[in-house]
Amino acid sequence: MDHRDGAGGAGGGPGRRVRAPGRREPRRPRRLSRPVRIALLTYRGNMYCGGQGIYAAYLARELRALGHEVHVIAGPPLPSLAPGIPLHEIPNQNVFGLPLAEWARTHDPRRLLVEPLSLWEAAVSRIGVFPEMQTFGVRLLLRWRALQRRHRFDVVFDNQCLSWGLLGLRATGVPVVSVIHHPLHIDREADFAIDARLKTKLKRTLYFPLWMQQQVARRLDRIVTVSEASRTEIERYFGIPEKEVAVVHNGTDAELFHPCPDVPKETDLVFVGRTEDRKKGIGTLLEALSLLPEHVTLKIVDGRIPENGLVPRLVRKFGLARRVRFQTRFLEIPELVREYATGRIAVVPSFFEGFGFPASEAMACGLPVVANAAGALPEVVGTDGSAGRLVAPRDPRALAEAVRDLLADPARLAAMGRAARARIVSTFRWDAAAARLAAVLEETVRAAHRRPR
Structure with missing residues (x-):
């Protein structure tokens, strides 16, 4: 997690404001000799x-x-x-x-x-x-x-x-x-x-x-x-x-983070994270986007993008102004869920994640993930390819190739999205x-x- 002032950790800060965990259905508590x-x-x-x-x-x-x-x-x-x-x-x-x-x-x-x-x-x-x-x-x-x-x-x-x-x-x-x-x-x-x-x-x-x-x-x-x-x-x-x-x-709260089939797709790729956090790999993602066909688009959800920060500089460098959309305000959870739903693939190009909430939240929302094989992301996404694709870290060509392959097969994307949500519901509670x-x-x-x- 990022401990800089105002910085969001994995999935926590950028573009989102989160309400308290609410009440759940009651369940039988574990027997305790004495509560701790x-x-x-x-x-x-x-x-x-x-x-x-x-x-x-x-x-x-x-x-x-x-x-x-x-x-x-x-x-x-x-x-x-x-x-x-x-x-x-x-x-x-x-x-x-x-x-x-x-x-x-x-x-x-x-x-x-x-x-x-x-x-x-x-x-x-x-x-x-x-x-x-x-x-x-x-x-x-x-x-x-x-x-x-x-x-x-x-x-x-x-x-x-x-x-x-x-x-x-x-x-x-x-x-x-x-x-x-x-x-x-x-x-x-x-x-x-x-x-x-x-x-x-x-x-x-x-x-x-x-x-x-x-x-x-x-x-x-x-x-x-x-x-x-x-x-x-x-x-x-x-x-x-x-x-x-x-x-x-x-x-990951799979009741709050859920598929929204009524939300129209607005972008091919969605990235949620603190773009000024260098280990999030936004530079690799933008370079990969520059290698993809012109019609492939990206939405970045980050409520704290400096006017002359890393992302604006890289967008200018790679000539991507028409292909990158931004969501730069803080969001309530339902709004964030809908932002995930506007994408076809969630991309998590981090060089390291201790866990990786952007990956698990996107998966709970029914999105397949393309992520770096770095840190805990293989543990979250899985390594069998059913819920997402893992690529070599810091390799924009590998990232672009994985995205290109998945976008070419909508039926496969849908099946991977279902498998992604099932993995979160069963494994990360x-x-x-x-x-x-x-x-x-x-x-x-x-x-x-x-x-x-």
Whole structure:
């Protein structure tokens, strides 16, 4: 997931605003000796901030449906949660989200003088540091004694903050489990691949809190991740053996994301994602489009395309202005579902995905997917070719050829779309993800009780 200010993670942010997971049909809860009291942390909780917001909201709902007591502790922008799930806010002044002069027009600058952490955030963010994860952990630690005295949490589940503050929470005797969706090292390397100048390398090295996350992750009780691909990368970058990392695949809400046969097709290809995120591979896609016949069109759904960002520059470079359409406003979920439905094929050209919500959501909407054989995308799309095609990463010719083959066979496209939805419905369910995660949390609590004091 992308942790830059305002950036959407896989399928989470660009062009979409997501409502809270609603009520579902009741189902028989798993028998528990005692519900586990879970503090679910997410330093940035709103679901249009990326996959991390989707993850927190759905798992909170499903863990509660299993009979556990779940409290979400979040920083702004806050999540929208299912009814009955308590939310505890860890506020900040969001000084890292805007130029300081613009921030001062809507905030009281005097607050910085009485809030040392906000002053520190304002200072270090001016030199390119992203401090939100560090300061979320410190603010939480300052409030933890009161929260724990009132709620008596059995376990903390961290949504990839990996802040120093987690070590303080663990020192109070509460076990801490964290999910690592994918190592942020991969985001930094994607930036380096696009721009290898020393200035860029220094800027991105300052931005990502990689050393902190490496040190904290190794000292927690358990690490969870969302794909086999991410588990491999966690061993590579964090030095945590694969056998010690539990894989719990994400779910996808197949009730919200569904086929819309009444929506007319407007484009051949649809891309949903944060185009300024270099690992999303938008450059490969646009180059591939330039190799396809003139009548093949693309729609890009991204609510944050800068006026002179990567996409406008590449569209001009490849002469694609008449073949690329844009959806650049934030969408409610039904609107996003309809945008998926306007395409014949969803394209996910990412160089790495820890999971890949744009792929799974498109599949739930009945679209076949052409994706890079990179990261977790083979796990989501499948490798047998029934629901989508996988191509070599960073290869625009291979991507163009796969698209050309599928567009030439409408009957095959329709069959692949049906298979894609069936795969999501059967394999990537949030209730199943929560059950697997609950087993990890319960075992962690039992192990902590056995640990010498």
